[in-house]
Amino acid sequence: MKIKIFQNDEQLYNEIKNHIISEIRELPSFNLGLATGSTPEKLYLKLIEAYTSKEFDPSSIKTFNLDEYIGLEESHEASYHYYMQTKLFQHIPFKGSHVPKSTGNPEENVKEYNKLLEENPIDLQILGIGSNGHIAFNEPNTSFLETVHIATLTEKTIIDNSRFFNSIEEVPKTAITMGLKNIMNAKKIILIATGLNKADAIFKTVKGEVTEKVPASILQQHPNVTIYLDSEAASKL
Template sequence: MEVIICDTQEAVADRVANYIKYLINKKENATLGLATGSTPIKLYKKLIELYNNNEVTFKKTTTFNLDEYYNIDGDNIQSYRYFMNKYLFNKIDIDKSKAHFPICLEGENPNLIGDLYEKKIINAGGIDLQILGLGSNGHIGFNEPSSSFMSKTRIKTLTQKTIDDNSRLFNKNEYQPNMAMTMGISTILNAKYIILIATGENKSDAVNRLISGAISSKNPASILQNHKNVIVILDEDASSKVNNIDYYLNAAKENKKLQEQFGYFHELK
């Protein structure tokens, strides 16, 4: 696991955007796994800037979003498809028919929807780079504590902590789902590369558990310690409780030299 600590949230977004640019320019038909929430918004602004500056094109890119609320269709302003259209897809040249979400409406079988999503990912050649956020309770996607490390795309009941954290995004008396479809932990681990982004002091405890805590289903993000190509990119606030921080700062400098010399994403063809 490589840990990179940036001065600001803007610097985090810039660093991740440049990784994505490098990937797509290396493999124009790359498949990206994308995340929603407040953390990636700055990243998506950076990607739009790169696109507007003709530094990257998304014409041949395929995307799979991590999750979607249960029983909310793509036109609903609370849906993650609506979010992605608003903050990224409407402002770049992506083919939206190649932008996928695990949408499951009432009356549809979540098991079948999950299986279909898995098949779509496989048919796309797998995910080259998965972008993750980090929940304050250690969840990745909507894989809440106690989620199986072998899980695939499925429906999950959200913890009260997650519902409370997300309630700021809903108006008073507005319907807020307590279930969601999400890529499973096994699905996430099948990505060739993973970049996890965390910013803000409120994520510092979860970040420390992710990097140096015990690997346990009580802390789903901890399983990323077992993935061979994970980069964790933090701002200073999110890194404030990381143990052995001097080592990570020095290692990031040395790794950057090697990456500039030999390139990134060596396993992609």
């Protein structure tokens, strides 16, 4: 694991943007794994700026999102389809953009997304991390061998994510998510964490034992992970 710590968000997200662009330029076609939530928002603004100033060509890039709530219409403002459309996809014309389906038959959607990932190996996966160490919707005690599956959200995750909804009752209880095996299959991984509320999870991810109780701890076993932190998220290292 490479750990990079920054004193301000401007430096942090500029560095991540430059890292991503340098990876994109190395390959004639590129499969980019994307995340949602508050952490990557500033990164997506940086990528939009970079595209506008012609720093990279998106025409050979396909994107694949980690997860999506089950049961939310794609037009719902808290859905990850809506998030990605408004924060990135409507600004950058990627070759293809894929988010797990939120409606229809969940089991069929799982099979379909697993097949898609098998056919399109991820070159670089962007990750955030939950305060309980979850990545995507792989909650504590999820098997490291899971592929795409239907996840039941923990009470902690529901509370954490309720800020994106009008009330906690509106937060879906299940989601479709890449499994930890899918994530570990990515050739390279970038994990981003900011804020004091992520410090415990980062300590356990980097210096704790590799355990399914802390899903992100599996990243210790990946050959190419870079963790980008602000000083608060890094405060317990």
